[in-house]
Amino acid sequence: MKRFDSKYIDDGHTWHADASLILDDEGLITALLSQTQADIEYPRENCQEYHALGNSLLMPGCINAHSHAFQVLLRPTTGQPLHFQDWVDRFLYPLVLTLNEEQLYASALLVFSDMLRHGITTVGEFFYVHNLEDGSSSHNRHARAVIQAARDVGLRIALIRTLYDLGHKEGQKRFREPLDQALAQTEALYNIYRQTPEVTIMPAPHSLHGASKELIIAGAELAQQLNTPWHIHLAEQQSDIPFAQERYGLSPVQCLAEWGVLNSRTVLVHAIWLNETDKQLVKDAGASIAYNPITNMALGDGIADIPWWHNHGVPVALGTDANIQADLFAEARTTEYLQRSRKLAMGVIPEARSLAHMLNVHGGTVLGLPVGQLEPGYHGDFLVIDLSAEALLPASLGPYPEVPVLNQLIFSAPPAQVIRQVFVDGEEVVQNGQLSRLNPGQVAAELERALA
Ligand SMILES: [Zn+2]
Structure with a gap:
């Protein structure tokens, strides 16, 4: 079981504040609930992985x-x-x-x-x-x-x-x-x-x-x-x-x-x-x-x-x-x-x-896939958006900034400046712009060899 705590979680339709996303061992979502409730049902010490994501927005990939x-x-x-x-x-x-x-x-x-x-x-x-x-x-x-x-x-x-x-x-x-x-x-x-x-x-x-x-x-x-x-x-x-x-x-x-x-x-x-x-x-x-x-x-x-x-x-x-x-x-x-x-x-x-x-x-x-929403039964494929990023100012300053932040994500913010991590089936595949599964330079080397 993996648990992700975030200031906000966007399930694809609306935001949940101070929320937890729970995934099973296959990376499928089993619950989206408040952190208070998660402390009772899925205590941190019982989780194989616990991610405290802080001032973040977790949204569907x-x-x-x-x-x-x-x-x-x-x-x-x-x-x-x-x-x-x-x-x-x-x-x-x-x-x-x-x-x-x-x-x-x-x-x-x-x-x-x-x-x-x-x-x-x-x-x-x-x-x-x-x-x-x-x-x-x-x-x-x-x-x-x-x-x-x-x-x-x-x-x-x-x-x-x-x-x-x-x-x-x-x-x-x-x-x-x-x-x-x-x-x-x-x-x-x-x-x-x-x-x-x-x-x-x-x-x-x-x-x-x-x-x-x-x-x-x-x-x-x-x-x-x-x-x-x-x-x-x-x-x-x-x-x-x-x-x-x-x-x-x-x-x-x-x-x-x-x-x-x-x-x-x-x-x-x-x-x-x-x-x-x-x-x-x-x-x-x-x-x-x-x-x-x-x-x-x-x-x-x-x-x-x-x-x-x-x-x-x-x-x-x-x-x-x-x-x-x-x-x-x-x-x-x-x-x-x-x-x-x-x-x-x-x-x-x-x-x-x-x-x-x-x-x-x-x-x-x-x-035809259970992706694109963060709801039980869907794959744990999501982005961790850094709400402290300058590229999301001033939208992120509001008391409940759902609409301003969505606007700024779509119309203004370069993805590379706001996406801190990317998860697929609960596995971190991008961190701070770097691919977790590949070595730096690997993509270029593969392409150079293939086109030679
Ligand atoms: Zn085409």
Whole structure:
């Protein structure tokens, strides 16, 4: 049993003052209660570990709903592409053609370390580089290398395994699998990790241009069978609308609805170019959204109608997608700032708590995992925020500073200046910006060797 005492604990919905969080030996939360009550029920001397965290806020770790780890290698070119297709043809595919297992591991190690230091405790890694350089299957070796990187740094991972059976460009030979193989490999990967609580596998037909109608339907059925959500890139670029119209005579959302696969397991990645009918279909189906505003800005995708989702109770989680930054707090403030710029207004998503839900609670929803909240039965994945940090002044001075501190965390404070520790399943994986499981210089050495 582990006990964490903190001035405040944010359970994902509200703050508890002078509170204790109790974890079992597996790192699952068993109780959140006052320190006075904890002294009676879980006395310090009975705890295997006792952490007196002092003037701190303990809050759920951020849940990164959508990432492509290897794209961290494109960071040096962020300013170069002329438009989306130029980015794909001149930067993404040439990189993809040369990637090997060591580079996939080392790039994941780099960006996953960066995520942890920024307070991300779970990543939804949307992974599609399934094949070797000659186009033959890696038999999940690539996916497993990325999962290993997450385990080596101590980050929880949902490997969202892509199903991809379309496309004839040279770069796409690294992704493409026939329908039967895509499904069999996804199930095989699922079975490898089914007893590993820190790793989850779920299917993801890549998109309407990457996956056939048959594969999308089969992917949704596989999710039902495995009892997981399923993800799909949808309506990211404006050109996705005429593409769906020409091929299927429907909007992208209508395709899913028509094929009977739009339901509460469905997670739409992006969902930017939707009309009113589309949005209503998504809401009625109980589907969710994984939104990536910084990548959408960088790629010139457009601005999603987040206020509509928010006002209609559709869960929106946030992702770092192309990983230009690995900071979910930045994604949250960008979400609001884009709406302010679009609507020439302020407070479009009116509460700091609503934005905070996108950081953690809704992330747990779109990944189908007991994470993103600090409640009994959930994983003990949390951040220790230093309320004495200058970067939280003046918010932290108030008598009950919940709303001011949340505002300042989202809009002002650099994560590195306020996150003192990061815990995953009750294990400290970051302390004062340093990763506990890796030696200093290890990430750089791995990457240098892999890229040599
Ligand atoms: Zn993506």
